[in-house]
Amino acid sequence: MDMEAIVHEAPEGHKVELRLWLRLLSTANLISGEVRRRLRAEFGLTLPQFDVLAQLDRAKGGVRLGELSERMMVTNGNVTGLVARLESEGYVRREITEQDRRVTVARLTPLGRRRFRVFAAAHETWLAEMLSQVDEEARESLLQRLGAVKASVRRHLGGQEEEGKPPAA
Amino acid sequence: MDMEAIVHEAPEGHKVELRLWLRLLSTANLISGEVRRRLRAEFGLTLPQFDVLAQLDRAKGGVRLGELSERMMVTNGNVTGLVARLESEGYVRREITEQDRRVTVARLTPLGRRRFRVFAAAHETWLAEMLSQVDEEARESLLQRLGAVKASVRRHLGGQEEEGKPPAA
């Protein structure tokens, strides 16, 4: 089975915000689907697993699981299994600190770090390829405007603000 | 548990294509997470379920399951369960055509159509809210440039082309 990304879209006749959202989503799906397929085919890795490795690689001395879940924008319960599987692959090790035994820190094993460098290089290449026909101006524009989108969305999250400043003005 | 979207991002020091991809992904995650939470809280619906209903609402006379999976960019096996759950909710009905008994057509029940109108109106409002601070120019720019991104990505999919024209020069 392949089930290649056919990527239908844009119903037409919808509010423009909706059309923008649908296009954003289908674009992200198109790319992540391709990345996922390649990670699997080339390295037997899932995308979330790659994501964990990337976070751990970025951190010097290991990452608390709670921080990992924040950085990855997923729930705590999620990282538990993810890290467990990566540990059984030998890519990640878990350590319990003696100062606070509630905390578990995950860090890359030497094998994990070595392998991740290979994964990351391929991943970067794929992205560069896939986005090769998006020119410098478009990239910069997208980066900036997507930042604006995120800012707009964040101001309208879920009713209750759980941190940060109260709605300015 | 809430596990609000903290949305870390952009490692800095990565190739610009990678940064663009990470921003695109985190933006999509931020929005879809919020939409998912609201659908669940207000209507007890999952996002994929909403997606199925939207596709069926759009179609006049029912949709073959295979076409549904194409339109939704998910595998065939996926829609089987999705449609089964929506059927048990009474929102969707499945019909087997007598001309071709391999084919199953899904269509909204009157209840499903009625309810979907409510869901869709709320959904549209949420999106309009979340994107309210993205001005007209930015929206148009994003729509157009995301289209270009999709085009670029499609040209670099998975090695084998399974349909469409051979790479035009």
Added chain:
DNA sequence: GCGGGATATTTTAAGCTTGAAATTTCTCGG
């Protein structure tokens, strides 16, 4: 009208994800 290949869907196994409840450990005021 038969049989092989194509087409449509379902099933299956493995893994991801959420939200909520449960555990474990810590902190701190009295």
Added chain:
DNA sequence: CCGAGAAATTTCAAGCTTAAAATATCCCGC
């Protein structure tokens, strides 16, 4: 010191998702 509440993680049930294998049906050339 003790106990209440906070904090970090795990467990759990339900649902999503994929890729691959299995089923079921159809089409077509002989």
